[in-house]
Amino acid sequence: MKRILLIISLIILFSFSTFSGCVSENQQSTGVYNNETETTFYEGQGLTPIAEQRNNAIKGTQYIDRESYRLQVDGLVENPREFNYEEITALPRTSKVLDLDCVEGWSFTGKWTGVKIAELFEEVEVMENASTVIFYSADGYSTALELDYLLENDIILAYGLNDVTLPPERGFPLQLVAESKYGYKWAKWIVRIELSDSEYRGYWEERGYNNRADVGGPAFER
Numbered sequence: 431m432k433r434i435l436l437i438i439s440l441i442i443l444f445s446f447s448t449f450s451g452c453v454s455e456n457q458q459s460t461g462v463y464n465n466e467t468e469t470t471f472y473e474g475q476g477l478t479p480i481a482e483q484r485n486n487a488i489k490g491t492q493y494i495d496r497e498s499y500r501l502q503v504d505g506l507v508e509n510p511r512e513f514n515y516e517e518i519t520a521l522p523r524t525s526k527v528l529d530l531d532c533v534e535g536w537s538f539t540g541k542w543t544g545v546k547i548a549e550l551f552e553e554v555e556v557m558e559n560a561s562t563v564i565f566y567s568a569d570g571y572s573t574a575l576e577l578d579y580l581l582e583n584d585i586i587l588a589y590g591l592n593d594v595t596l597p598p599e600r601g602f603p604l605q606l607v608a609e610s611k612y613g614y615k616w617a618k619w620i621v622r623i624e625l626s627d628s629e630y631r632g633y634w635e636e637r638g639y640n641n642r643a644d645v646g647g648p649a650f651e652r
């Protein structure tokens with residue numbers, strides 16, 4: 431009987447310590463990530479703390495290793511090539527404060543920092559006939575946008591959010607900042623970008639969501 435009591439108390443103790451371990455390791459509640467401090471107020475605007483942002487990705491958080499990470503850019507380009515993390519973050523950087531609006535009605539405001547996709551495209555030389563840009567992610571997710579939309583709106587690939595390195599649950603190393611498009615165009619954990627000359631429907635678009643995805647526009651297509 432004493433033995434059973436001992437075992438039970440050990441189990442209770444163990445579960446408590448694991449639980450509290452979880453809580454103290456949860457850096458999200460502090461706003462400090464890798465010794466970088468999150469900005470939650472910028473140019474007179476409140477930003478949504480990362481801890482309050484959602485994570486509804488189709489397969490949960492993807493953990494990508496910075497050292498072995500490569501971004502493949504191919505398809506209708508003269509010089510298909512891979513970029514490592516340092517090469518991407520060495521390109522000129524741009525920041526934008528924007529809302530990410532999920533088609534389901536929730537949204538949040540973030541300050542995204544990254545590289546204009548046009549900068550990457552200069553390196554690979556996009557062919558004349560390219561019209562569509564397809565983004566593939568580490569979780570098997572994909573989505574696509576028109577090349578003209580990306581260039582005309584100075585769309586960026588972000589590696590920073592609220593002045594910290596994009597955390598894994600937010601899409602490390604890269605998230606597409608698809609300004610004025612519904613959240614399903616904001617691909618996270620991007621590993622490949624393909625230039626194409628035909629229309630492409632990504633993960634949610636294939637399941638009926640509007641391929642234009644304009645915020646305020648129709649969610650579905652018939």
Ligand SMILES: Nc1nc2c(c(=O)[nH]1)N[C@H]1C(S)=C(S)[C@@H](COP(=O)(O)O)O[C@H]1N2
Binds near residue numbers: 485
């Ligand atoms: N790789 C990947 N990127 C993704 C998704 C996903 O499931 N996988 N979900 C999209 C959707 S539907 C939204 S609304 C935004 C923001 O969702 P989050 O809050 O789950 O990051 O990420 C988008 N990017």
Ligand SMILES: [Mo]
Binds near residue numbers: 533613614
């Ligand atoms: Mo979404």
